[in-house]
Amino acid sequence: MSVHGDAPVVLAELPVEVTTDGYFAPDVPDHARRKVRAALRYCPYPILRASVRMVRFPDPALPRPVVSNALVNVNGRLVRVQTTASSAREGLDALQHSLRTAIERIDRHPGRRGHGQRPVVPDAGDDPEIHPHGTYAPVSCTVDEAIADLDALDREFHLFHDVDTDVDTVVFRAGPTGYRLAQVRHQPLEVTPATPVAIEVGDAPRLSVGDATERLRCSGQPWVLFADSATGRGTVLHVGRDGHYGLVTLD
Structure with missing residues (x-):
């Protein structure tokens, strides 16, 4: 049993x-509900809200076109997980x-979050x-397609190659x-997007992954865009939800 609002609720x-978003079999939503309830079965805290968003990208070149996001409000603290897969x-x-692993981490990283706040990112230490x-x-x-993907994926940033400017962005x-857009090489937009968007002025720094790691560590920011000194391609180093770093590439 858990709690929804002020009243006890059986997790079932x-x-x-x-x-x-995209094609899914009719039974997928109910299957998603069962999976979330199973993950939360042993949560010792009140569950205030739970939601799942699933996106299937139609691009046949993507080996893992299904992206699944779960967002759970655990007694005022937001827990979010995301997976990619070849099938729903x-x-x-x-x-x-x-999700079950993330719930178990709450005991190791105690603290209460208010409604509407972003999930806490645990500290992975000095290394x-x-x-x-x-x-x-x-x-x-x-x-415009990148903005749509950003919203569909429910992420804070999205790295892509702009086909109109031919710039990693x-x-x-x-x-x-x-x-807002940040470009590896500052370039005026060739096509005005349907969605209003601001643009950073200036080029992204050219860094090695090691230098980008140090910059991210010192900046206190959640991510940094840089041109990889080894490849020249736009790359993003970001703080993951487990406190470790993710390195997003376009290769």
Whole structure:
């Protein structure tokens, strides 16, 4: 049994909001609800809300086109996990495991978060590991398509290759319009996006992964865009939800 609002709720009856984008079999939403409830079965804290968002990208070149996000409010603290997979069921199996692991971490990183706040990122210590991974969505696209992918993936940033400017670019949530672009090589936009977007002035720094790691560590920021000195490609080093670093590349 857990708690939803002020009243006790049996987890089998816990409302789990599921939204999908792209083709999924009709039974996938109910399967997602069962997986989330199973992951939360042994949570010792009140569950205030749980939701899942699943996206299937139609690009046949993507080996893992299904992205699944779970967001759970555990007694006022937000817990978020994300998986990529080749199929919906594979993704939900991984989501259940990741969510249960994240819930177990709450005891190791106590603290209460208010409603609407971003999830806490645990500190991995002085020597965080670096885990390389590709971008979750198609690599080459327009700015408007990248913004749509950013929203579909429910992420804070998205690295892509802008097909109109031929420049590696990051779109992220910031600025008066809600979206902002940072480019490896500053270039005026060839096509005006349908969505208003601000643009950073200047080129991204050219760094090795080691230098980018030190810059990220000292900056206190959640991520840094740089041109990899070994490849010249746009690369993002970011703090993962486990406190370790993720290295996003376009190769």
